[in-house]
Amino acid sequence: MINDIKEVLFSEEVLRSKVKEMAQQISEDYQGKDLLLVGVLKGANVFMCDLMREISFPIQIDFIAASSYGHSTESSGVVKILKDLDYSIEGRDVIIVEDIIDTGLTLQYLIKNFKSRNPRSIEICTLLNKPERRIANIDVKYIGYKIPDEFIVGYGIDYAEKYRNLPFIASLKESVYTK
Numbered sequence: 081m082i083n084d085i086k087e088v089l090f091s092e093e094v095l096r097s098k099v100k101e102m103a104q105q106i107s108e109d110y111q112g113k114d115l116l117l118v119g120v121l122k123g124a125n126v127f128m129c130d131l132m133r134e135i136s137f138p139i140q141i142d143f144i145a146a147s148s149y150g151h152s153t154e155s156s157g158v159v160k161i162l163k164d165l166d167y168s169i170e171g172r173d174v175i176i177v178e179d180i181i182d183t184g185l186t187l188q189y190l191i192k193n194f195k196s197r198n199p200r201s202i203e204i205c206t207l208l209n210k211p212e213r214r215i216a217n218i219d220v221k222y223i224g225y226k227i228p229d230e231f232i233v234g235y236g237i238d239y240a241e242k243y244r245n246l247p248f249i250a251s252l253k254e255s256v257y258t259k
């Protein structure tokens with residue numbers, strides 16, 4: 081697995097302190113509110129688990145599973161919902177938690193879908209933002225890092241369903257996905 085890595089972009093230690101900082105900001109902004117964090121599976125799984133444990137008051141969580149990349153490094157442009165939310169978000173203060181925003185097509189679809197369910201408020205929190213490839217314009221309140229236009233893996237993020245279990249975030253050697 082390590083032989084497939086081009087460069088480590090964010091180590092475990094660096095991620096830990098960034099996630100803590102993001103959770104502290106959310107804790108300040110949402111203190112006294114009835115916050116629901118919605119993780120977008122599968123990619124946001126690891127980030128969501130670390131983020132929620134650094135939030136300083138009781139929150140609720142839910143997950144939606146959405147996929148548009150499949151086994152490719154390019155978005156198919158079609159967002160498939162593989163698992164919907166378990167609970168209603170009507171009247172709730174919702175933060176959608178994403179691992180990465182690339183073209184923005186996944187979030188464009190999810191935000192439209194969520195808004196039709198009448199939440200009280202809806203904001204976005206993403207660990208990574210890759211603005212160079214953006215197709216859909218998304219308003220993002222919480223961003224961990226801006227990253228260059230490279231295909232990355234680790235900390236929940238996959239290529240062809242693999243590498244999610246790397247504890248750090250890294251770029252992948254092009255030979256891995258061009259062969």
Ligand SMILES: O=P(O)(O)OC[C@H]1O[C@H](OP(=O)(O)OP(=O)(O)O)[C@H](O)[C@@H]1O
Pocket residue numbers: 120121122123124146147148149150155178179180181182183184185186187237238
């Ligand atoms: O901004 P976009 O171009 O839409 O890309 C971002 C989305 O792509 C990835 O999901 P993917 O479809 O790979 O599903 P996964 O989370 O199960 O890996 C990632 O987790 C985001 O949800």
Ligand code: HPA
Pocket residue numbers: 149180181182183230231232233237238239
């Ligand atoms: O760079 C990426 N890596 C993995 N999955 C992704 N989904 C959107 N962008 C990426």
Ligand SMILES: [Mg+2]
Pocket residue numbers: 123149150237238239241
């Ligand atoms: Mg993926």
